[in-house]
Amino acid sequence: MPQQIQLILRTVQSLTACAVVLFAGLFSGFGATVCAQTVNPVSVLGDTTMPPSDHVSQTFPYGITGKTPPALTKINDKEQKPYHKHRINLRLFQGCPQVEISEGGRLWATWFGSNVQAERAPYHNDQFSVISTSADDGKTWKEVFVFDPSELLGGGASDPMLWKDPEGKVRFIGLRNIDFKGQDEFASSAWEFTMLDAENEHTEWSAPRLLGNKNISVMKPLVFPDGTILRSMDDFKLVGKRDKVRIRFLKEAVDGSPIFVSEFPIDNDAVFAEQMPIIRKDGSLFTFYRAKEGQKSAESFDGGRTWKLGGYYPMQFSINTKCILKTLPSGRVLLVANDVQMKEDGGKRVYHYTDENGQQRELTKHKTARTRMTAYLSEDDGKTFSHKVLLCDDGQISYPSATLGKDGAIYIVYDQGRGTIGQHTIFLSKITEADILAGELVDGESFLNRIVSRPSDHGGGRREGDTI
Structure with missing residues (x-):
């Protein structure tokens, strides 16, 4: 009964807040699209309360449900046999990297891959997530953990994430997918582990915490000054299904308890939304989200409870692919994205970019929206991005992630040719604001495209004749 009363109260609060914003919108010109509903977190995430430790679901291998906790497996340790099944010379597909840095300067990266196939949604069978680390500023890397749910009813991993919480602790999120034939609401589930010693x-790691049954592991959470966070969510199972609410945010208190879940108004142009908001100087929130013809924008003036959709951003970039936003200590806004535009010519798509002289240049070698990974800077809270430096245009380049070092360094990872022979590479670049302002590397410590991982350098990778 208390839970029912709480649900009713939350619903009334949501509807009241929605009505107030809608009423205000009539006078501000925002219109009804401002009214993105705030809903009960349990109705979106599922009931994340864990059963007692002696419950059958917690005593694997005797019982398996969507709440059976996953584990991280240590690899490449001196006590481990060298021929473990996750070794890099068996891998033929990988991509979607993330990067984070410890308080002491140790770099961490994660991505997902497979020994037998390319990405296979929705359950991602035979996929696992790799966690790798570097203690020498990215010169050398060592794979040290994997997140592999394959022993649990053939479960697979997808979209891992690393981020640093308000206390400076590095956390890892693994997305687990198990085909329970529609009988378990946590067939897809996001689990978060915290490093106990990131140096x-x-x-060692904390016990995994169940976050929910949505994809909540693609974009790093937004950390507010008071230590609360806003997590980006998307229901990837509904991508392509019209008139369905998919794009959401979860606001969490400092102790991790949910405060609210907010929803975007329906936008059938959105694909895998991959939204990553920033806090603007006036305290409002701004984000891009992935759409069919570029990036669309949205803003919130109440801490993420309600959102106004802004339509396509005037500058076309990252067409139907991921980009990231991050506010730097200077107050400038960093955007990492694919610097490619698209136009129709005679019924054909023409991919091009604008050079430093303002001239349009057609892509001739790599005719794809996923190339020309570029770092931009905005001086005006994301209204315009007037400075940029090219990071990589060597093939199909996508899915950036960034973190900040204490010395002003900006570390950025992205992938190249996930299943392409000789590629499937994870790259790391280190730049500064000065580099972006200059349009070229001017800092002596900066570098572009160090290899974090390339299986073909170790005897692995896709080979001629392989079909994946």
């Missing part, structure tokens, strides 16, 4: 390559 140690084989750190």
Whole structure:
């Protein structure tokens, strides 16, 4: 009964807030699209309360449900046999990297891959997530953990994430997918582990925490000054299904308890939304989200409870692919995205970019929206991005992630040719604001495209004749 009363109260609060914003919108010109509903977190995430430790679901291998906790597996430790099944010379597909840095300067990266196939949604069978680390500023890397749910009813991993919480602790999120034939609401589930010693390559970890049954692991959470966070969510199972609410945010208190879940108004142009908001100087929130013809924008003036959709951003970039936003200590806004535009010519798509002289240049070698990974800077809270530096245009380049070092360094990872012979590479670039302002590397410590991982350098990778 208390839970029912709480649900009713939350619903009334949501509707009241929605009505107030809608009423205000009549006078501000925002219109009804401002009214993105705030809903009960349980109705979106599922009931994330864990059963008692002696419950059958917690005593694997005797019982398996969507709430059976996953685990991280240590690899490449001196006590481990060298021929474990996750070794890099068996891998033929990988991509979607993330990067984070410890308080002491140790770099961490994660991505997902497979020994047998390319990405296979929705359950991602035979996929696992790799966690790798570097203690020498990205010169050398060592794979040290994997997140592999394959022993649990053939479960697979997708879209891992690393981020640093308000206390400076590095956290890992693994998305697990198990085909329960529609009988378990946590067939897809996001689990979060916290490093207990991020300076140690084989750190111990906290017990995993169940976050929910949505994709909540693609974009780093937004950390507010008071230590609360806003997590980006998307229901990837509904991508392509019209008139369905998919794009959401979860606001969490400092202790991790949910405060609210907010929803975007329906936008059938959105694909895998991959929204990543920033806090603007006036305290409002701004985000891009992935759409069919470029990036669309949205803004919130109440801490993420309600959102106004802004339509396509005037500058076309990252067409139907991921970009990231981050506010830098200077107050400038960093955007990392694919610097490619698209136009129709005679019924054909023409991919092009604008050079430093303002001239349009057609892509001739790599005719794709996923190339020319570029770092931009905005001086005006994301209204315009007037400075940029090209990071990589060597093939199909996508899915950036960034973190900030204490010395002003900006570390950025992205993938190249996930299943392409000789590629499937994870790259790392290190730049500064000065580099972006200059349009070229001017800082002596900066570098572009160090290899974090390339299986073909170790005897692995896709080979001629392989079909994946």
